Amino acid sequence: MADLRAVLEKLSNEFGVSGRERAVRALVKNEIEGLVDRLTVDALGNLITYKAGDGPEPRLRVMLSAHMDEVGFMITKVEKNGLLRFAGVGGPDQRTLLGKRVVIGDERLPGIIGAPPPHLLSRDQLNRIVPIEEMAIDIGATGDKEAGGKVKVGDYATFATRFSVLSDDPAFPTVRGKAFDDRVGCTVLIGLLAEHYPVDIVGLFSVQEEVGLRGARVAAYRTEPDAAIALEGNTCDDTPRLPDEETSPVTRVGDGPAITIMDRSFFTHPGMLRLFRETAAAEGIPIQYRAPGFGGTDTGAIHLSRAGVPSIQAGIPCRYIHGPASILNMNDLTNTVRLAGAALRRINRGYLTREN
Amino acid sequence: MQELTQRLTGAFGISGYEDEVRAVIREEIAGLVDELHIDAMGNLVTLRRGTGGGRRVMLAAHMDEIGAMVTYIDEQGFMRFAPVGGLYPSICLGQQVQFADGTVGSIGLDGRADRNQAPKLTDLFIDVGAGARGEVKQKPGDPAVFRQRFAAQGNAWFAPNMDDRIGCVVLIQLLRELKGKDIAHDIYGVFTTQEEVGLRGAMTSAYAVNPDVAIALDVTLTGDTPHATPAMEVYMGHGTAIKVQDAGMIGHVGLNRLLVAAAEASQVLYQMEVLTGGSTDARAMQVAREGVPASAVSVPSRYVHSPSQIVDRRDVEASVALLRSLLRGPIQL
Numbered sequence: 001m002a003d004l005r006a007v008l009e010k011l012s013n014e015f016g017v018s019g020r021e022r023a024v025r026a027l028v029k030n031e032i033e034g035l036v037d038r039l040t041v042d043a044l045g046n047l048i049t050y051k052a053g054d055g056p057e058p059r060l061r062v063m064l065s066a067h068m069d070e071v072g073f074m075i076t077k078v079e080k081n082g083l084l085r086f087a088g089v090g091g092p093d094q095r096t097l098l099g100k101r102v103v104i105g106d107e108r109l110p111g112i113i114g115a116p117p118p119h120l121l122s123r124d125q126l127n128r129i130v131p132i133e134e135m136a137i138d139i140g141a142t143g144d145k146e147a148g149g150k151v152k153v154g155d156y157a158t159f160a161t162r163f164s165v166l167s168d169d170p171a172f173p174t175v176r177g178k179a180f181d182d183r184v185g186c187t188v189l190i191g192l193l194a195e196h197y198p199v200d201i202v203g204l205f206s207v208q209e210e211v212g213l214r215g216a217r218v219a220a221y222r223t224e225p226d227a228a229i230a231l232e233g234n235t236c237d238d239t240p241r242l243p244d245e246e247t248s249p250v251t252r253v254g255d256g257p258a259i260t261i262m263d264r265s266f267f268t269h270p271g272m273l274r275l276f277r278e279t280a281a282a283e284g285i286p287i288q289y290r291a292p293g294f295g296g297t298d299t300g301a302i303h304l305s306r307a308g309v310p311s312i313q314a315g316i317p318c319r320y321i322h323g324p325a326s327i328l329n330m331n332d333l334t335n336t337v338r339l340a341g342a343a344l345r346r347i348n349r350g351y352l353t354r355e356n
Numbered sequence: 357m358q359e360l361t362q363r364l365t366g367a368f369g370i371s372g373y374e375d376e377v378r379a380v381i382r383e384e385i386a387g388l389v390d391e392l393h394i395d396a397m398g399n400l401v402t403l404r405r406g407t408g409g410g411r412r413v414m415l416a417a418h419m420d421e422i423g424a425m426v427t428y429i430d431e432q433g434f435m436r437f438a439p440v441g442g443l444y445p446s447i448c449l450g451q452q453v454q455f456a457d458g459t460v461g462s463i464g465l466d467g468r469a470d471r472n473q474a475p476k477l478t479d480l481f482i483d484v485g486a487g488a489r490g491e492v493k494q495k496p497g498d499p500a501v502f503r504q505r506f507a508a509q510g511n512a513w514f515a516p517n518m519d520d521r522i523g524c525v526v527l528i529q530l531l532r533e534l535k536g537k538d539i540a541h542d543i544y545g546v547f548t549t550q551e552e553v554g555l556r557g558a559m560t561s562a563y564a565v566n567p568d569v570a571i572a573l574d575v576t577l578t579g580d581t582p583h584a585t586p587a588m589e590v591y592m593g594h595g596t597a598i599k600v601q602d603a604g605m606i607g608h609v610g611l612n613r614l615l616v617a618a619a620e621a622s623q624v625l626y627q628m629e630v631l632t633g634g635s636t637d638a639r640a641m642q643v644a645r646e647g648v649p650a651s652a653v654s655v656p657s658r659y660v661h662s663p664s665q666i667v668d669r670r671d672v673e674a675s676v677a678l679l680r681s682l683l684r685g686p687i688q689l
Contacts, residue, residue: 261497262425262440267372267550269396292425292497293438308396308560354375354394 004337005175005330007031008187009163012177015108017072017156018090018211021045023106024068028186028205035193036203046219047205055198060352062344063202063225063309064192065216065298066185066232067209070178071322072158075104075137078148082141083114086157087132090210094132096323101160102137104151110160111139159324166327172254173330180318180326181233182209184333188231188316191337197344209298213265216298220305227272227310227352229340230299233326234258234290234315250294251317254329256286257336258315262293265300269310271351276312279343285335290315310352314340357672358513360384361525362506365515368456370423370499371440371553374398376456377419381524381547388531389545399561400547404531410540411687414567414648415530415679416558416637417523417574418551421516422661423501424453424482426494433486434464439477440499441552442634446474447662452503455494459484460503502663511593511670516663520551522655523573526675533676539683551637555604558637562644569611569649569687570641572599573675575667576629576654586632592656593668595625596675599652604635605642607651610689615651615682622681625674629654649689653678 010031016024025047029039036049047068053059071092077085084104088094098115113135118126137157141147163177177183186205193203202223207215220228238249251258259276261268280287303311314336318326363384369377378400382392389402400419422441429435448463455461461482465471469479482500486492502516515521527545534543544565548557551574562570576597579588590597598615599607619626629652642650653675658666 262372262438266556267553289497291427291438293427303397304556304559306560307564308399310396352396354398 004187004191004333007190008175008184008333009177011183011186012163012179015103015158016068016070016179017158018069018208020156021068021207025205028068028190031190032193042219042222044215044218045207046215048219048223049193049203051193051201051203053197053199053201060199060226060347060349061202061224062199062347063204063220063223063228063302064189064340065204065206065228065230065302066189067182067206067215067298068186069207069210070158070181070183071210072156073102075151075153075155075157077153078144078151079136080144082143082147083136083138084111084147084151085136089156091322093322095129097132097135098130100324102157103160104137104139104157105155109139109150111137111157114138161325174327175330176325176327178325180328181321184233184316184318184328185231188333188336188340192341195341199344199347201344206298213296213298213301217301217305220302220309224306225309227347228299228302229343230297230302230311230313231336231340232297232313232315233318233321233328235295235321236317236319239319250291251288251315253317253319253327254331255288255317256332257339258288258290258317260290260313260315263290263295263297264293265296266303266311268312269303271353272310272312275343275347275351276314276339279346280339283338283342285339287339357525357529358508358669360528361513361515361522364521364524365506365517366504368501369419369421370501371420371550373456373499374419374549378547381419381528384528385531388535395561395564397557397560398549399557401561401565402545404534404543404545406541406543407538408540410542411568412544412565413541413683413687414544414546414562414565414570414641415527416546416548416561416570416572416641417527418520418548418557418637419524420549420552421501421519422552423499425499426482426496428496429489429492429494431489433484433489433492435461435482435484435492435494436478437482437500442661443477444661445477445480448477448480449475451663453482453500454503455498455500457493459493461500511668512666513669514664514666516665518657518665518667519575519660522575522657522667522672526573526655526672526679529676530679533680534683541683541687543683548637555635555637555640558640559644562641562648566645567641567648569689570638571650572636572638572641572652574636574652574654575657575660576631577660578656578658581658588630590627590629590656592658592666593670594656595627596671596678597627597629597654597656599638599654600628600630602631602635603633604639605650608649608689611649611651614687614689615653615678618681618685619678622677624677624681626678
């Protein structure tokens with residue numbers, strides 16, 4: 001599984017803001033060549049892959065999903081002075097934007113989210129969070145003519161962050177990059193597709209998760225899975241905080257795959273929860289539970305498809321998601337591949353029914 | 357019916373964890389339906405087969421109630437929590453909750469909170485009387501509901517979860533009263549899950565049932581308390597309420613016309629309901645597949661989403677009588 005780090009590096013560096021996922025899709029297609037029986041790209045841009053199981057028929061059809069899109073920006077106006085106004089796409093963290101390097105459009109034109117120099121600001125101005133509407137991207141153009149020749153309204157932009165390895169310590173191997181939400185899920189899914197399972201697999205690389213779970217909704221409708229496992233880069237806040245703050249981290253880096261019990265979009269199916277608990281115990285894989293009540297992911301759409309789909313989400317804790325750079329632990333990634341793979345070998349219809 | 361209400365309001369059933377309520381309902385409807393199954397979302401989907409020539413009528417009442425879920429337990433054993441459904445912090449303060457195993461807790465206020473302001477949920481914690489984390493049986497992820505207490509006083513029934521156990525009561529009582537009667541329609545009585553967190557159970561069960569007509573059985577707010585805001589022409593004790601509109605849907609005009617005709621034909625006391633906030637399972641059923649004519653029949657309830665909900669027994673009876681009258685005739689829309 002050593003090469004999964006290389007896969008994550010390529011995926012993290014690629015450009016794929018919600019609605020413009022095609023470069024990521026091309027990269028994923030390349031990585032899974034030969035690993036699936038067939039694949040299709042649907043009307044919204046979802047990459048849907050199929051891989052038959054080797055168990056006896058009738059086989060369960062299990063969806064594995066990860067979203068290709070990342071949060072970013074869209075150019076809304078080219079100003080007279082050549083600065084570019086922009087809107088957020090999918091909720092980038094506006095506290096983190098000023099002074100950051102970005103790339104714009106399919107040509108990856110470099111720019112900077114500009115800010116007035118601190119020397120010129122009053123204390124009040126310095127202490128305030130600048131709303132995204134007041135920011136502008138500077139591409140070094142002399143005026144709207146030059147800028148307009150390079151950038152059009154509607155072009156996408158994202159962070160220019162490049163992937164890097166922070167630590168090779170096998171006990172705590174960390175990497176840094178942009179868009180780990182959810183390129184880490186895509187990486188896990190690619191890792192899972194390299195193996196064979198008794199059940200049929202629908203491997204979904206979805207689009208537009210960050211703007212409302214849109215791709216997963218139609219893909220689940222199309223493929224009618226019996227069960228679904230979503231693979232996500234999860235919120236993580238295990239970094240230092242005020243000593244008397246009475247909340248626990250949502251997840252902790254390095255504590256293993258994070259299992260969701262409840263978030264704002266779904267409750268985990270009790271049978272699927274039992275499947276993952278039993279699998280983790282049998283395989284000796286550490287797991288943690290994501291603190292209830294925060295966020296929503298593709299699972300929220302998938303589990304409500306048609307007559308309902310028993311679903312669970314396994315997440316990889318990522319610090320600083322929706323910002324320019326995240327940090328994750330490669331052991332969490334490889335343990336998620338192990339856990340989901342073992343669950344796919346263990347799953348049967350008994351896990352998909354309720355006791356009363 | 358009072359005994360049934362007492363039993364259902366005493367069962368634990370927060371969104372996502374409706375198992376105990378479902379088990380009670382299964383016992384109560386034994387022998388009243390022809391088919392029954394539990395789907396992936398935990399909905400209890402039942403069918404009372406008609407004599408033929410009728411429609412597929414889906415009646416939905418949700419089993420879940422709002423509550424809290426533990427997110428964190430501190431060194432002293434105080435538990436912070438996330439809301440499950442529309443849990444209002446100002447109503448939580450000073451209340452008692454209970455967990456699925458019966459453990460009772462009080463809701464306390466963090467001393468750092470500004471007492472001149474309404475508290476935020478993050479200012480509140482559940483106290484189960486423990487001295488340290490090690491004495492607490494609960495884990496993060498465990499759900500709790502307002503402490504269950506039923507009372508009957510004249511025509512008024514009190515319970516923290518009338519929303520929507522009383523809708524379940526209406527549906528069960530209807531099935532009881534239809535026993536042995538010839539009804540043309542196939543009646544899909546669906547006891548749904550996760551209504552309070554986004555009408556999720558109704559969404560998937562309506563897809564599976566694929567009904568011709570759908571009616572949600574739920575509670576609605578009232579305008580009859582002092583200076584009730586927003587003003588609303590629905591009164592407790594003035595009959596069942598037929599949904600004209602709420603924040604999520606518009607009742608099907610033809611279906612509402614039939615409901616009104618059915619009420620008048622059987623001299624059932626009814627009121628027309630316009631609700632400015634909130635919605636019901638009818639919203640999800642209405643947009644299932646290619647669309648379903650849908651409305652809601654509501655029991656007016658004071659203090660919904662609080663531990664002190666009140667309904668009037670006569671409104672519950674009127675709701676049952678209205679549905680019985682509707683189902684007796686043809687449903688042409």
